[in-house]
Each structure stands twice: as C-alpha cells, then as structure tokens.
Amino acid sequence: MRKLQLAFAFCLAVTAGTAQTNDSAMFKRIADDVFTNSTAYENLRILCKKVGPRLSGSPQAAAAVQETYKMMKAMGADTVYLQECMVPHWVRGAKESALLVDAKGKTVSLNICALGNSVGTGKQGIKAEVIEVRSFKELETLGVAGVKGKIVFYNFPMNPTNVETFRSYGEAGQFRGRGPSMAAKYGAVGVMVRSLASNIDDYPHTGATTYNDSFPKIPAVAVSTRHAEFVSTELKKNKTMQLYFRTECEMLPDVKSHNVIAEIRGTEFPNEIITVGGHLDSWDLAEGAHDDGAGCIQSMEIIRVYKKLGIKPKRTIRVVMFMNEENGLRGGRKYAEVAATEKDKKFIFALESDAGGFTPRAFGFTAESQVLSKLRSWVPLFKPYGVYEFSDGGGGADIGPLRPLGTTLSGLRPDSQRYFDHHHAANDTFEMVNKRELELGAINMVLLLYVVDQYGL
Template identity: 50%
Template sequence: MKKITLWALASSLFIACTTETKKPEVASNTLSSEEKIDSTNIKQLFNTALTKGKSYEWLRDLTQNIGGRLSGSPEAEKAVLWSKELMKNVGLDSVWLQPVMVPHWVRGEKEEAYYTINGEKKNVPICALGFSIATPSNGLTGEVVEVKSLDEAKEMGDKLKGKIVFFNGAFDNTLINTFQAYGGCVGQRFSGARVCSEFGAKGVIVRSMTNGIDDYPHTGTMGYGDIPKEQYIPAAAISSRAAELLSNDLKTNPNLEFYFKQSCETLPDAPSHNVIGEIKGTENPEKIIVVGGHLDSWDLGEGAHDDGTGVVQSLEVAYLFKKNSIKPKNTIRIVFFMNEENGTRGAKEYAEQAKQNNEIHVAGLESDAGGHTPRGFSIDANGKNTQLVKSWKKLLAPYGLHDLIKGGSGADIGPLKNDEITLVGYRPDSQRYFDYHHTSIDTFDKVNKRELELGSASMASLVYLMDKYLYTEDKVKP
C-alpha cells in the first residue's frame, strides 16, 4: 500500500476536532463584570452536572425498580416514599408530603382487538384510554366509520349510530415542533368518545398520537364531560401502523367488523401526595421559586421521558446548588407533583394550599417535555419579566439554549399564574418525544445521560439567574 502519511490522517482528525469548536455567542469581553461572574457560575453548574451528576442514576432507580406509576397505583405510592427519602438524602432543608386525593383509574387485563378481512384475522395493537369505561366483558363488535377530526364526526351525525368511530387524524409532520402537531390531534383522543356518544356510537378507537408509523398504542387521558354516565362508550388507542392498515382495508371492505375488549374501570379516588423539599432562602426565605416535574406516569412503560426526567432534573437543580455552595436569596422549592397525567389534582392542591397559606411564589420552572437535548425555555410572565429572562440569552446560548420565547410553562405550575409571577417551561428538543410518549417503550434506555444532565444544568442556571435578578419587592404579591 501507499504510505498513509501522518499528515493525511491527522488532518482528517484535525478537521473533525477543531472545526466543531462552539464558542459562546457573545465573547466574554462583551459581558459586564456581573455577567462574567454569572457566566463563570453557570459554567460551574454545567461542569458539576456533567461530571458529578446524579440524575441519571436516580432515574434508573425510579424507572427500573418502580416503573410505571399511575395515580392511585401501588407503584405511585412507592414512588412517593422513594422521592421523600431521596430528597432527604440530597440534604434539602426540609422535606414533606402534601396530601391530595387522586383519581384512581385501572387498566385491568391487557386489551385485545382484531378484525377479519378476506378470511384473515388481523390483530390490532390497542390500549384503553385513561378514564374510559370497559367494553362488555365479551368485548364489543361493530362496523367502523372512519373520520379525521371531531368536526368530521359531528358532520356525520346520525350516521355514527351503532358504529365504532375510528378517529384517524394524523400528526402534521411539517410542524417542526412536535408538540404543535400533538396539539392539532389530541382533541380526537380527549373528546372523541364524548362527541360520538351523543350520536349513538357504540365505541371509539383513536389513532395513536405520534409522528411516526409504529406498533405501539399510545395511551393518554380522555373525558366524558357532562354526558350522563349511561351514555359513556369505551375509547381506546390503536397503533399508528394499525390505523394505516385499517384505513386501507376499509377502502375495500367498508363493512368489516372491528372487535375490541378492555376491562378498565375508575375506582373511588385514592389518597396520594405531592412530594416537596426546599432550600431555605438566605435573604427572602418567604419568597419561593418552585421547580418541578410530575411523579406520576402512565402505566404502560416506565414513565422515563414522561416525566421521570422532569422530576430527577428538578431535584438535581437543588443538588447542583448545594454541590456548588450556592446559597439562594429566595427559597428554592422542589416539587414532585402527583397526577399530572389524569387530573392535575396535585397541581391544583399545591396552588390551593399556597393561596390558603399566603405563600409568595415569585417564580416557577417546570420540566415536562422530555429529557432530550436542551433547546430553551418558554416564558409565561408579564412583559417586564419576560424581557428580563430573554436578556439572559447570551449567558444561556452557549449551552444550546437559544429558544427563549413567550409561551406557556406547564400543567403543574400553571395554576400558580398571576400577573407578577414568572412561570417558565423547560424546552428540550421535541423531535423524539412522541416516539415514546405514553407507550410501553417510554423506558430508561431511551434517555441519554448527557442530554439529561445538560437539562438539569440548564434549569439550575435559569433558577440561579431568576433567584439573583428576578425578585424585587414591588413585583411580589402574595
């Protein structure tokens, strides 16, 4: 062979290595002296997360040793006790449980579905939607009417009578942010059964909420609204691939009969808890910055990205403060909310108690959009505070946090909303999120350690800045 010169090979490595150098958006000489301090402290938070982070091992424990933890389940209560112990171990100044009654829906036996076409039985991956009633114990059979939206179902009107309505609206994959695509479809899942029962449909099956074509049914919550209980009809999700196949088969066999069986039921409300721990503020201990995610999850998988990552990242914010001896001026309160998935009872109880106790919440940060690589924050605050948060972009952009945008925060801190509080949602990259969302494959192995830790550090950095700059006396209302 010709001699491979050192130069030739090294040059290729050199290009690979040096050209990736990512400089902060703003050179350090454009920072004020105070910003330089902030820049150094933020770097230190990231360094600690990336070299001494604990969130990944916490998440492994939660997801693999407890697993899925639907509100009211034994696993959810195990997770509550686990969380309390963990918060104590991290050394928070105080840790307590906040009681809350939660809905208690149970899935029952594994669901079953199929249809027969040209003599061939096709099994369909299916799962009941949260709060759905069961089918009769021997299942439900019916002809299928396919629609793409709630509006289309309403237009069909009486033609739905006695049918199983098949909602097959797909994600709009041209939307770059996948949560927008979810927003465009999820109404079918949430309200499909309510709408169709009014026209006498006997059941509803919904295409799973996902960007891709896969074999996993994606569960999620639904509601019957104010219709009488005797008009409730069962609702389930089928995998996106099954939806594509069924739609195709209906073109040639419009009268095919679909069968599904599920034995889910809603039991009486169960006692549960939000898990709360805090680092007391040194200057304004009565002023609270709340940081949280939700501890409950759906039952099918391990609740890894939804929202195991959010709770371990929230606690890691406190860990990173302690590890770096950062003593916050305000109280940093970590909350693992219960029951985000089907009721947000924990969130409501937390806000209600805060009001009753005249607590002063100056800011909130929630992580409930998965544990993927950081992209930014969504800010729900008045104009002045929104601008202040946006002004930190030069400090945050070097860590991939470019998207500092006006928007909502999250379902669990949302009830704290008032004119003065600054609520923020952590926004990781959304591309992979709905691959796993509410399925059996939302498992620990889908989470990348560095991406998780970068998220913790991103959140800690924002909390550091909020603690330092956000609070002024005139902004706070009890």
C-alpha cells in the same frame, strides 16, 4: 449634568459587565459539577427500574413518593415533606385485544390499548361496524343516522410539517380527549383513536380521555399508527368491516396520594418562592422515563448542586414532585390551592420540565412584557450550554394553576423530534434516555433558577 448622566450610565455598564463575568464563572462551576458528579441518571434508573410505571393510585405511585422523598432528603434539602391530595384510581385490567373482521369472517389482530379514564367493555367485548372519520365535522355530517350502533375510528395523523411537534400533538389531541363523548352524542358504541405518535410503529399510545356527562360513557382505545394505516386502507376496500375489541379497565374510588416537596430556604427573601418540578406519576404501560421521570430527576438535581457547591439562595427554592398530571392534575391544583392560602408568601417564579430528557433548546415563559425583557437579557449566558432562545409562552400543566397568583411561568423546551416516538407508550423506558442530554437539561434548569434567584424579576 450631561457628564453626570454619562458617568452614571458608565458605572451601570461596568457593574453589569462585572456581574455577567461573575455569572459566567458560576455557570461554568455548575455545569462542570453536573457533568462530573451528577446523580440524575442513576436516580432515573432507580425510578424506572426499581419503582417502574407509576399511575396515580397504584402501589408504584406510592413507592415513587417514598423513593423521591428519600432522594431529596439524602441530597441535603433543608426540609422535605408530603402534601396530601386525593387522586383518581383508574386501572387497566387484563391486556386489551382487538380484531378487524371482514365480511367473510377473516380477522386481523390489532395493537391497541385503552385510553386512560375510559370505561371498559367487560370480558365479552364489543363488536360493531367501524366507520372512519378525520374530523369532528365529518362526524357531525354523518349524524345519528351514520354513527348510531357503530364504532368510530378517528384517524387524524399528527401533522408532519410542524417542526414544533407539540403543535401537532395539540391538534390531534382533541380526538383523544373529546372524541369518545362526541361520538357517543350520535349513538356510537365505542371509539378507536389513532395513536398520538409522530412516527409509524407498532406501539399504541395511551393518554387520558374526558367524558362529557351529558352523553353515555363508551369504551375508547388507541391503535398503533401502523395499524391505523392498515385499518384505513382496508376500509377503503370494504366500508362494512367490523371491529371487535375487549377492555377490562375501570375507575375505582379516589385514593390518597401526595406531592413530594423539598425546600432550600432563602437567606434574604425567604417568603419569595421559586417553584421547580416535574410530575411523578406516569402511565402504566411503561417506565415513564421521558414522561416525566426525566423532569423529576432534573428538578431534584438542583438540590444536589446547591448543597454541593455551597450556593445559598436569596429566595426559597421549592422542588416539587407533582402527583397525577396524567389523568387528573390533582397534584398541581392542590399545590396552587395551598399556595393561595400562604398569604405571607409570594410565588414569583415556577419552572417545569415535562417535555422529555432530550437536548435542551429553549425556555418558554408566560410573563409580563417587562419581565420577559429582563429574562431575555440573560440569553447570552445560556448559549454555551445549548439554549439559544427565551420565547414568549411557556410553563406546564402542573404549574399553570399558579398563574392567578401572579407567578411567572417557564417550561424547559428540549428538542422534541423524538419525544412522540415514546410519549405514553410502552417504549418510554430508561434505555431511551441519553445521560448527557439528561444532564444538560438539568444544567440549564439550575442556571435559570440561579439568575432568577440572584436578581429577581
């Protein structure tokens, strides 16, 4: 009996070794093809330069839907279709302006931009004493007596000691997201938030705010990190300085838009669905190259590689261009809502790329422990391509709504040290993306989908 068990174990080991050798050979084929034949960089150029900024509800967002539909059709996807969803339609209006005003009336212009979904001041603008706070606790301590009628300046720098910059972003993001409503609770007339950027520069970074309907909606802007430092210094000299800013943004009625979905049908388990994608919308200040043009283009490259190399997946692969991640998440929610009605299908795995087109370092997974163990057994295959870790915890905003369906979630984790130099700012342009790094991210995404498809979870 013991001999039989040893023989069986030996056979399993030999089989596993042979499979890994075959996988390594396929990995090399895929990587070589992407490095020599990829259309990812050119497609990103089209998305950034031909279409441009793609805020949900805008004509450019509609153009992006049509462009990516054509791209995935040309790549040979078995099916390409549009999934309708209603999205918010926020418009920025005329360029914003801001002035810091001292007691003698001397003014200094500041680099600002309205926060997404914010109400505007109107053409007249607002002017009030500005008060700096670095926490919600400070705001609470000031209370109505210290805040009413003033503009609150949230000056909370991203923590430079976190190597994982997304952790710093999460810590600082609460002031952009909840800050305006929290200030309005105590009677503030406006809010200025230090940009969520890890460097000191002159670019204001936008991003969505979320109003609490229990309090008045007050205008909210972001200020560049350099000018945040300047305002803070000036307030230490004179605590009664005033701030003037003007924004003409407004929220219009929801409009019809679409997710763009392409499929390569599975040959053995067509009702098991593997989803991969990025979000097609971007903020209106820039081209959305890293956020998230790169993720969209990397996801589409999977279709091209599979068709070019003649790889026939066992399971159905869906490549999804999600609409409205930035200021509503309507596309991700719609996809999950429809998926929940597809009772004959099982959504086994979803991968999202929404952390920039930089050098890939890892994948994160939200999965059951036994699934994570299986995934980690494949790490040695990825090391030659720059991915060294399969970590616990990962996914993305658009695929998150799939988790209640039992879907294992994954997110590509590129090196993040430069990401927040560009995130939600005017310098998130095509020129900021390196072709080689973009392609290496696409390679690792194809590789991950390949092993998940071949062996299941």
